[in-house]
Amino acid sequence: MDQPTSRGSAGPAPFRLAVARSALELFAEQGFDATSVDQIAAAAGISRSTFFRQFGSKEDVVFADHTALLDQARELLARPHDDPWLAVCEAAGLVFDHFAADDGLAELRYAVVNAHPALRDKELVTVFRYEKLFEAHLRYTLPALDPLESVRFAAAVIATHNYLLREFMRGARPVTRAQMRDALDDVRRLFGVFGGPAEPSPDGRQEDVVVAVFPRSAARSEVMAAVQRMLDTPP
Template identity: 35%
Template sequence: MTDSAAPHGPDGSASPQATAVRYLTEHGYEQTTTSSLADAIGMSRSTFFRRFGSKEDVVFADHDLALSQLQEQLDSSTLSASATIALGTLEVSRVLTRDPVTARMRAQLLRSTPLLRERELVITHRYERMFQRYLARVALPGTPDWGAIAAAAAVVAVHNAALRRWMKFGDDQAFGELERELTALIARFSPWFGGERDASRVVVASFDAATAPEDVLRAIASELG
């Protein structure tokens, strides 16, 4: 996606995507034909298909952009796992909410349209798989296979909770809190994804064979203490 995902055109007018989401919200998704939607945003039907693909695709154009940018960031990041996850997720939030009016209309449209809710679930799984692949790549040796799966699902769940909070209450602090929440979340999975392991110490002890076991344990505990 390029300018089709931009919130406003060069002259400050609503973007084709924003206009399309508004039209679908006001006229109903099922009741709107692709031809009438193309007319509403001032495009021919063939241009609409080239630019968006379908009326379903136009609703999720921001997600396409967010997923593309997220993948680029995950592929190129040299930061810690927690910083990479936090910054990538916050950028997703920025893309999805940069046009607040359209974001809320899209949420309203999804609530009223089962077909779109199903597509939303598919997109949610795309985010999870993207995070999962990244976390599996940076995981330290010995990390169980389910570690990346669980962490990725948790990241998406925490992000979606913040997004819902922003949608419902207009909470401007939601995404500031999200950064701290995600950093704390990944830390919970330490040391699998770049966290610090507790320092290891090796103690070599030599005792007379006649030494009582409790005396051996006391001596080792004293050394470790």
């Protein structure tokens, strides 16, 4: 029997995720191309017409939660924030939290997507939507920012998030929310926009301040490497 559905911003509807799980289980067992919409509908206990009203295609059901997740991320970024850079990282963390909440479904999705080139292509398009959302947020909240910096930061956040999420999804190693947060904090440090307090040294003293001067033409990688060498040099 068909069940009522909702597309509210509170999160992906349980009904939609249940249908997605049924589809992914069939895709993993039979293969994506060999699985029909009628089989998915039967396994999920819905009609064929309901399936197409909700998802549109077999490809869409694989990424059923991303529409809602993008809406959640957009709503989070629309709130007032003291730190737009941190807000972008929090939006990325929201996506990780969703997938980490049901690692069985996440691993199943990873296996299905990586077995089918068309799904990998669709995944790239979905990832790009998050990247454009993050970039647009920075450009709107920081109008004086060089647009290239917003592109770079959004891309770095997405790349860091996706690397750790894939590690989690394929079961390569456990990845916690705290590890994701620390990795995204490192991205903010890399871009010089980490606004947290200075950390004291192990003996309780405040760390020394390192001041470096570089020509404006110096490449970012050269600056970062030089600063890292200075930080690694004993006082």
